[in-house]
Amino acid sequence: MGTQEEKPFLNSIAIHEKQRGGDPLEDIITRYTSDRPPLILKHEYLRSDYVPTALPHRTEHIKAVGNVLATVLRPVKPSNLFIYGKTGTGKTAVCRYVFNRLSDAVSEKGFDIRFVYINCRLAGTEYRVLSELCAAAGVSVPFTGVSKGELFRRFQTAANRLNSSFVVCLDEVDALVKAFGDDLLYELTRANIGLGWVSLVGISNDLLFKEQLDPRVLSSLSEEEVVFQPYTATELADILRERARAALRPGAVGEDVIRLCAALAAAEHGDARRAIDLLRVSAEVAEREGAEKVEEQHVRRAQSLIEKGRVKEVISSLPLHSRLVLLAVYTVSRKGSETTSGTLYNTYREYCVSLGLDPLTDRRVSTLVSELDMLGIVACDLISYGRHGRTRRIKPTIPFDEVAEILGKDEALSQFLDGLS
């Protein structure tokens, strides 16, 4: 969920393309075999996870992070470091950039200091974070079956034997702590591995995250802190200009398109990742059309494409009961009545009964609704009807047709949509 990796936008675009008479592939083939160089020369430079050699407007941050970690070159254990900032402010890119440089410098000097980057949200569990640590220490561990304590012990013995030290970056560490508490962080900050040491670089995009930490963990983890501010529209434009220069055919994007992408992304918290995604998809749209250059209309289309793609992706990966709940939200609100937890649950239960399914409890449905809320496909607020109780009011956030289109693909669900669109 959340941020998107590479998406097959290409397919959906290709399908929408009108078929003219004759060979439907002819257009495409001539386009791809023509002598004219393609719009996009280097796809990888337009991926948001690519770490460029230069990071515009982040020199100060690179210096700050570098200053803290540079003691590895002595080699002395660096202070633990905490990095805060919203999504797409360059935290990950800066961290990886510094890691790359320092890792080279360290191996030139012949020290065995290993730089490990772990994304806690992608790893998902404490167990998998630990197993990535073990992998960095050169021990392979089973996917499951061993206790966390055992895993930690294996990491320590391996590190001990190698006599090496670690700088571990825990990206999106707030996700880990929210789900599993800060025990692992506590263990790591005081890990004792013989002559070596473990330094932590925690990255969080939740600014209130600190409050969830045990004071002991907090004090040792944030010996040093660096805060990342969101990019402004002009800064985003600089970033996009860099990427476009590296990735696209010269002259393929005008200044107006860069500015537009930057402005659209800046409106959404100055998220550089979104800005770059937007530019990439815009270029892809233009490319597929055989356009000479990327125009404003391509950007607009790319934006709605990204949004639709996100919604579709999220909804179609929902488990059955969540989809039934979602369906109930949209059908009830379609009938005009206000959707409260009670009415929602009743409709949901009817659907379950007519499908021959055991309905989940209201408590469970309540958390499913919260999940849908967090995914942004419904919107909830808590209201009180006084004597008549307190409940959540659940409102749809996406046009009914779009949801109906996606949910309707399921035979079982489409029957409930009949006569509503």
Added chain:
DNA sequence: CCTCCACCGGAACTTACGGAGT
């Protein structure tokens, strides 16, 4: 001012499952 509805949401517990180790 107090009551009491119709839920919310935290926490502990249960069940099912799949893999490891022995």
Added chain:
DNA sequence: ACTCCGTAAGTTCCGGTGGAGG
């Protein structure tokens, strides 16, 4: 074959709670 472990989904239990109506 059997035990131990982690994960995921779900249930049971229960202590709140904002505010219209008494």
